Structure formats: structure tokens, C-alpha cells
Amino acid sequence: MNLLSSISRKLVSDSKRILLTPVETAKEAKYTVRGVREGEIPPHEPLKTVGATLGALLLVLALLFPVYWILQAALSGSGASLYSSNGISLFPDDPTLQPFVWVVGDLIIPTYRISMAVPLSDLAVVFNTPQITFLDASAHGVENPSGFKHFLWNSLTVAIPTVLISMSLVVPASYALSRRKFIFRRKILFLYVLLTQVGGGLGIALLIGLYAIYVQFGFNDSKLALSVYYAATAVPFNTWLLKTYMDGIPVAYEEAAVVDGAPPWRVVWEIILPLSTAGLATVFIFTFLTGWTEFVVAQTLLGTENYTLPVGLYALIGEYSVPWARFSAFALTFATPIMLVYLFAQRYIEGGLSFGGISG
Template sequence: MKPRKGEILKSFALTLVAILVMFIILFPVYYIFTVSITPGSSLATTEFHLIPRNVSLDSYREVLFGFSGSKLSEDFAGTIEGSAHMEGGKLYVVQGTVKGEVKYGPFTGISFEVPVHGLVFDVQSQENAQGKLEGKVSGIFVITRVNEDGTIGFALLRNVTLESGTLESVKVSGPMERYAVIRNAGTVHFTNLGKFVNSKFFGYLKNSLILATLTVLLSLFFVVPAAYAFSRMKFFGREHVLYFYLMFTQVAGGLGIAGLIALYGMVVKLGLYDKLPVLAFIYAAGSVPFNTWLLKGYIDSISPDFDEAALVDGASYLQIIRHVLLPMALPGIATVAIFAFIGGWTEFILASLLLTQNNQPLSVWIYLLMGGIGRGIDWSYFAAAALLFALPVFIMFMLAQNYIRSGLTVGGLKE
């Protein structure tokens, strides 16, 4: 039977409405994407091009492989040459150049060339000589700023040792007595490996992955046994405990700033400040009530006959959870894991309060990019960082969407 004209028009209209709704929902994401690939664009503007102009991936390259001011301190080895004189067991460098490399394993990550003068080495030879110095040096290269033209804004050469060298015909070697300071001079080059290792993004990404992974593991450790107990065990006040379990956390969450102050005081008093595992434990504790409720509902849909059959065969409760419950409740467990991951990945209030800069996750770093909101913000850089931050969550949803769909509905076996 052919569909009626009215039904076709109705389906067409519903399709248009669905497309419009999806466009409204996804438009902010598309807008942020256009900002990220348009150099020098602004986030708040009345001018918008549906198809962006002057497309460039420079912002993503800056986020992933950029070096824009975070302190870097690495061992280096290189050469020194220039004019010097030696007297009284000391070598004085009048004017010279140090060329050095920072190695990561067998690969060069950073190479630099900086002017030096006024350096003093204690040397083994007591002869007096002057002329051209050539030698090999090693030490620590510290850099905190690179100028836009590629010159070094500020850097130090520390603990420099003259491994070997010659001044005229005299062989010399020895440690340096003081720092070499470089300001707005010299050049530095980061290879792709050097940019990768020293990128701010990957440092904060590591912290986020550690925090989110620990949150997932701790949540599952507590949620799976608790959900099984509330679903299968009979004990006094079970329903009341479960409701209290959930409602108390919601009330506690509503305490807001007072709860944050109390939590901060407890963490500092116990000496647990600036520790990623402690913050992951706090995240897991906050997610356990809701996720227990969620997983309990899924386990309720699984027939208890499987548990009884395993008990008859002599299985313990732990064996039932491991060999019977876990395989059958995998969609529900995957849903809990994803919710726990998102909670640990996106939270930034506690992370900014309980962690110092070295241990802070990506969420805090992206928030701090807006420290001067409205002034001096590279919106293309910010948009690229925000989209890269959201990418892992999007990938997880895409890979586990079937688990999430069945985990949020009654998906177990039914009699």
C-alpha cells in the first residue's frame, strides 16, 4: 500500500524539525571550530562566516607543540668558542658563543646558540695564556621565554663545566663559577620531539589522564560491590539507606563554598594537599551514590536465577560478581565508567583548589587561559585547546554508545 501524501509531508516536516534542532544544538561547537581554524579571530563578534576564510591549523600546532613561556630546565652538551685569557689557574672568557643541544634519548630535542661573556672557569693548568678558546661544555639550560622573532627572551646556563678545550696550545678543563644570563639574544630551535616533550598541553594532559583513570578505577571498586549488595542482598533498612545514600550527597553538594572550605581544611590538615590520587578519591566518593543507583537498576533487570545457580555450584559472592555479574552487567558498568571518567576529566573547581600548577589537569589550564577575559586572549588558541580537551570524551561516547544506550535502559535478561 502506497503511503498517503499527508504522511509523506508529515515525515518531511518532522525531518526538517529534527535537522533544525540538531543544527541549534551543534552550532556552538561548529562556531568554536571555525574560531580555532581562523587566525586572529574573535569569539565575541557580530561578523560570522558560515564557511571560514583564511583557514589555518596554526592554533592546533601551537597548542600541541608550542612553547610559550613555561619554564624549561634540561641538561645540555655542546661547544664553546671565543676569545679568552688565563692566569692564576682561572680562565676568563671575554667574548664567546656556546652552541648546545638537549637530547631526549638518542634524539635531539632542542638546539641553541647563545652569546656569553665574563665567564670564569677554575682550570687545572697554571699557565698564563690568551687567544682563541675552543672547547666542549656541559651543564643545565634553563629557558623561560622565547620572543616572537625566535630570539631567546630570558635563559640561564647553569653549572657549566668545561669538559675539555684549548687556549692557544694550552689544554684546559674545569667548572664555571657563576651563571651565564641571556636576555633577548641568541636563538633556540625546538625539534618536533622537543616541542612534544615540552608542550604545556601534554603535561596537563598527563595529569588529566591520571586523574580520570584513577577516578574510574576507584568508582568501579566501590560501585560494583555496592550495587550488587543493594540489588541482591536483603538487609534491614536497605531502601532507606539507598535513598539517604543518594540524597545526602545532593544536600552536601548544595552547601557550596562552605563545603569547599571544609574540604580544603581537612585535606591540608591531613597533609594530602597537591596529590592527584587524593583528588581522584574525592571525585570517586562524589560519584559513587548516583552510579550505585544507576548500576543497581541495571542489575535488577538481570534474573537472580544466574546467581542462585552459581551459589548451588559452590561459587562465593566475589566469584559471582567476577564470573556472572561483570560479564552480564557490562553495559551498565561501562556507563558508570564513562560517567566517572567525564566527572574526573571535566571538573576544575576542586582541581584548582587542591592542586598546584604542576599537577593541575587540562580543565584548569583551559580555564586559566581566560584569566584576562576580553583582553589579550588568543581566541583561536583557546578554541583549539577547548576542542582538543573535549575530543577524548567524544571518542569515548562514539566507541561506547551501544553500551551507554543499553546501560541507561533496562537491558538485562528477562524471564
């Protein structure tokens, strides 16, 4: 068993579980109804379950109401304001998808095809790239689409290096601090804890100093330099988190692998990392969100051409007015991947945090 096969099996298992959830729910409801009719289940038991479910549903709806309010603004025809002169309305007066079309812009996918202009014996090959258009923004009244795809590319080219750099440091550091004994180990652990606590208090001073250093060396408009900064800020907390998770893995597993003749790298790759899937998923998501959602440092260091999605969203705010429909559509499109990733990886995050000693 190795890390990649373990992740693949869990992804397949999660997909099957999601697809079979309606079927399992129907089976449980049928079993409950039959149990109540035959007297095996007291009638008040399913009523309590239904009441608790309805209460939880109402609480979730109340928590999601701000998201729905933003969605209503995004679907509004005018989008001039978040408020209505007629009071609160649960549905937009003139619903339209034009703000989302403005955000996404033209969806054109090039398809590559090789055509032979002359006989194959002459080895002359002409390449042409016909395009498939899935969405034509001009057909929906949108003449100047947003730069969402450009901001999206910038965010990806910042977030992905952030994950690669931070994970390359967090994983070996966590394993070393969890399993190896070396000089100054306790002092390094205390330093990690200190670095996770003092960042907020020194944030403004660090930002000023960082900007001065980056400008001096010409890195103030570099996405890679920004990724290095994000990785540096993510390493202390995530190393401590993954280290505490690895502490919960029995040492007997490693000892058995060593007795069987496994070298150290196989012990880490085939024992420690597969058993740390929940912790790794948590660290991966936290580091990715660091590069995906951070705003202040990105706005300070990057130029207009390298703006990430949070900065691009802020750029929509005008001096005297805000295009609320487009602003809301941009914000929802920006937040949707984050919500989907969290919903899919929720149990991994909960497992990583609980075993890491941060539950509650």
C-alpha cells in the first residue's frame, strides 16, 4: 500500500458513498416505517429524529442566508444596490444570468487537428486549430467580459507553488520532529509554536519590511516570490499540526517494516504517509487556501497584470459606486471551488484537526 493508491481508493469510496446516499436514506426510511407499524420502534423515536433534522435544517438555512442574499444580488437585473425600496424580497425582480456571463466571459476551447496539405511522402504537415464555442458572451449582451480567467490563472500560479513549496518543507519537518531525536529538538518545537502565535501582532510591521525588501531586490511584482512568502507563513502552523497527527501513529508499524527489511524512505512512503492521509489533506487545503484567498499582501506586492482573484474582486469597487450584480457574481464564482473542496474533504479535515489536538 502506498500513498497514491490509498488516496485513489478513498476517492472512489467517497464517490460511491455520495451516489448511494439517496438509496441508503430511502432504505432507512422504509425500515423505520415498517418498524413503527410492527411496534418494534417507538413512534416518538423517529419523531425526535425528524424534529432534530428540521431544527438543524433551519439553522443551516439561517447560516446560508447571507450567501443566498449575495446570489439574489448576482441574479438581479439592475444590480444597483443590495437593498430594495420595496423592502426585503426573497426573489429578484428581474432575474438574469448576465452577471455570471460577464464573469465567465467567452468559453472557447481550441481543438487541435492535423491535416495533410500534400502527400505524406513529402512530410509536409499543416497544423490548424478550429475552436468550439460553448458560450458567446456577446450573444447575451456582454461586450466587455471581466478578467476572471486572467485572475484565475494568476491565483493558480500562486496557490500551486505555495502548496508545492510548503508541503516539501512541512512533510519532512513533521516526520523529523515526530519520529527523530536530535539536538535542540524541543527548542525548535517551541520556536514553531512561537511563530504560529506572533504573526498577527507583527503583521503590519512585517508587511512594511517585506515590501521594502522585495522592492529592493526587484521581487515586488513576482508571483513566485509571493508564493515563497505564503509558504513561509504556512510552514510553522501546518508543521505543528501534521507533527501532532503523526505522533498518534503507533511506532510498532514502523518497527515491523524495518524488521522486514524496508529502507527508511519506504517506511515513510508506504507506512507513515498513507496513515497520515487526513492530516496531509488538512495541511494541503490550508496551504492552498493561503495562496488562494489572501488579499492584503497580494495587493501590496503585485502589479495590475499579476492580480489574483481576491485583488481582482476588490478592483471592481468604484470610487462612487459598486456594480453589485457583477461584484456578487464574481464573488460567488470565486468562492464556489472553495465550498466544493471543503464539502468533499470535510471528513478529512475533521479527522486531521481532531487527531492533531485542535478539535472542539
